[in-house]
Amino acid sequence: MIAAVLAGGSGRRFGGDKLLFRISGKPLILHTIERLEKADSIDEIVIVASPENAEKLRPFGNVVVDELLVGPIGGLYTALSRGDAFVVAGDMPLLVPEFVDFIVELFYSEKKPVCVPRWGNGYLEPLHAAYSSEFRELLEEKIRAGQYSINRAIRESDACYIEIESLPVDWRESFFNVNTREDLERIRGTRERVL
Numbered sequence: 001m002i003a004a005v006l007a008g009g010s011g012r013r014f015g016g017d018k019l020l021f022r023i024s025g026k027p028l029i030l031h032t033i034e035r036l037e038k039a040d041s042i043d044e045i046v047i048v049a050s051p052e053n054a055e056k057l058r059p060f061g062n063v064v065v066d067e068l069l070v071g072p073i074g075g076l077y078t079a080l081s082r083g084d085a086f087v088v089a090g091d092m093p094l095l096v097p098e099f100v101d102f103i104v105e106l107f108y109s110e111k112k113p114v115c116v117p118r119w120g121n122g123y124l125e126p127l128h129a130a131y132s133s134e135f136r137e138l139l140e141e142k143i144r145a146g147q148y149s150i151n152r153a154i155r156e157s158d159a160c161y162i163e164i165e166s167l168p169v170d171w172r173e174s175f176f177n178v179n180t181r182e183d184l185e186r187i188r189g190t191r192e193r194v195l
Ligand SMILES: Nc1nc2c(ncn2[C@@H]2O[C@H](COP(=O)(O)OP(=O)(O)OP(=O)(O)O)[C@@H](O)[C@H]2O)c(=O)[nH]1
Pocket: 006, 007, 008, 009, 010, 011, 012, 013, 014, 018, 048, 049, 050, 066, 068, 069, 070, 071, 072, 074, 075, 076, 088, 089, 090, 091, 127, 177, 178, 179
């Protein structure tokens, strides 16, 4: 399956070029990509970038340009033009390859439009989920209607939910994403172990 890495955000909370920010000497997005490469179920990686980010991200892999720029839902819509995809954000340096494989396998066996992790309180992890290219039609409707919530689109579909609390606790760090400079501090202490 293809993995699509969303990289069209502005990094407003981080301030500056978040995805190229170096952690342990390596750009943040490269940590994310290398984690995906370790997943057996992933055979190709595409970076879904904004026109503005496209050139600077080309050194890191195949870039597909998101012309919509309506937020992550537009990136997801663009990603699915390439077929079924496991979709993540570019700012997720602690992805757990085994967890990615688990979701992709479930996606293939369940044959649902989307397989998404869900917390006990109902909260979804839509940027750590496997999507069928058919889900794109629903996204198109939503985007046309000016509704930009991926969560809402998922809830209106025949989704397959993965209960996070029933999985290994170690896998939860897979959802970690860098939004602020303080988030960097959270990984710095354990950097040697996790990165
Ligand atoms: N392709 C694409 N990706 C997007 C778009 N908006 C956000 N993303 C990506 O979606 C992921 C999650 O977004 P956020 O964590 O909110 O990142 P961000 O937009 O860079 O950060 P903030 O500006 O602080 O919200 C990140 O990998 C972003 O690069 C978009 O319009 N198109």
